[in-house]
Amino acid sequence: MNDRLSTKKLGLWQRIKRLALTDVRALARGLNADDLTQIERLLVEADFGVPATIDLVAFLDDQVRKGKLKSEADLHAALVARLTDVLAAPGDPGVLLRPQAGPSVVLVIGVNGVGKTTSVAKLAHTLQQRGQSVLLGAADTYRAGAIAQLQVWAERIGVPCVSGAPGGDPAAVAYDAVEAGVSRGVDVVLIDTAGRLHTQDGLMAELGKVVRVAGKRVIGAPHEVFLVLDGSVGQNAIQQGKLFAQVVRPTGLIVTKLDGTARGGAVVALRRELEVPIRFIGTGETVDDLQVFNAAKMAEMLVGAEES
Ligand SMILES: Nc1nc2c(ncn2[C@@H]2O[C@H](COP(=O)(O)OP(=O)(O)OP(=O)(O)O)[C@@H](O)[C@H]2O)c(=O)[nH]1
Numbered sequence: 001m002n003d004r005l006s007t008k009k010l011g012l013w014q015r016i017k018r019l020a021l022t023d024v025r026a027l028a029r030g031l032n033a034d035d036l037t038q039i040e041r042l043l044v045e046a047d048f049g050v051p052a053t054i055d056l057v058a059f060l061d062d063q064v065r066k067g068k069l070k071s072e073a074d075l076h077a078a079l080v081a082r083l084t085d086v087l088a089a090p091g092d093p094g095v096l097l098r099p100q101a102g103p104s105v106v107l108v109i110g111v112n113g114v115g116k117t118t119s120v121a122k123l124a125h126t127l128q129q130r131g132q133s134v135l136l137g138a139a140d141t142y143r144a145g146a147i148a149q150l151q152v153w154a155e156r157i158g159v160p161c162v163s164g165a166p167g168g169d170p171a172a173v174a175y176d177a178v179e180a181g182v183s184r185g186v187d188v189v190l191i192d193t194a195g196r197l198h199t200q201d202g203l204m205a206e207l208g209k210v211v212r213v214a215g216k217r218v219i220g221a222p223h224e225v226f227l228v229l230d231g232s233v234g235q236n237a238i239q240q241g242k243l244f245a246q247v248v249r250p251t252g253l254i255v256t257k258l259d260g261t262a263r264g265g266a267v268v269a270l271r272r273e274l275e276v277p278i279r280f281i282g283t284g285e286t287v288d289d290l291q292v293f294n295a296a297k298m299a300e301m302l303v304g305a306e307e308s
Pocket residue numbers: 110111112113114115116117118119140143146193194195196256257258259260281282283284285289
């Protein structure tokens with residue numbers, strides 16, 4: 001992962017060390033209730049969320065009791081290993097599901113301003129770099145300027161973009177984009193959608209229609225539904241995720257804005273509480289700032305280097 005997601009920003013390890021729990025004596029006597037409360041507070045502050053925090057602290061407590069953590073290095077390794085397990089999911093997060101025939105259709109959804117449109121552009125760029133052909137669908141017909149925003153990205157990265165009239169039917173745009181993707185023989189159709197809140201019944205129903213209509217042209221479409229969540233808003237992202245998942249089942253999460261936060265623990269909370277694999281992370285505003293999610297690397301980033 002690039003250095004925009006820096007250990008310095010996220011590094012739990014430095015903060016744990018400041019608690020002075022890591023000297024050999026503390027480990028030998030076992031973590032007492034006070035130590036555990038302090039670790040708990042650190043994890044909650046870093047947005048790990050209560051369930052993941054309880055889980056992690058119980059694990060550390062157990063390991064210390066069993067005498068498995070005898071040194072700082074043991075504690076560091078145990079934390080990284082446990083977080084890696086929590087974050088991991090089966091399969092390769094960077095590989096998009098593809099139908100036997102026709103393009104892979106990817107729908108990108110989420111609340112306002114989380115980074116959907118930017119993520120569509122980043123994904124398109126990433127796929128192009130892998131040698132795949134991409135077509136964009138501008139199905140955010142709701143917000144003024146949204147179509148133009150996607151068109152600008154499309155021009156910049158050199159991919160076709162199918163759009164309709166502002167205020168038009170987003171499902172029709174999605175259909176047209178899939179249709180164009182089929183006739184041009186592209187590998188992937190990426191559909192950008194309008195930001196919406198779960199409370200906006202009309203907009204949520206519209207999303208259901210986009211999903212149904214996309215499936216009319218290519219079997220199984222949309223093959224991927226990526227829910228974009230802002231990693232810097234912590235617990236709010238989890239609530240958003242839960243409410244969205246009740247309407248459209250996402251196949252993956254894209255967690256954005258991890259470059260600007262010291263509270264990256266949200267990825268752990270998201271993974272733990274949503275049961276949807278994290279597929280990509282956003283670490284900046286350019287098309288190069290998208291990374292395939294890697295559980296082990298993320299865990300190392302969250303904990304920070306041992307010598308730090
Ligand atoms: N720092 C940072 N900024 C990001 C990232 N992803 C998106 N942004 C910024 O977040 C803002 C909103 O991004 P958009 O892609 O327009 O978000 P959206 O979800 O499409 O917004 P709506 O269409 O209005 O719902 C822009 O200023 C982006 O540059 C990221 O990973 N890191």
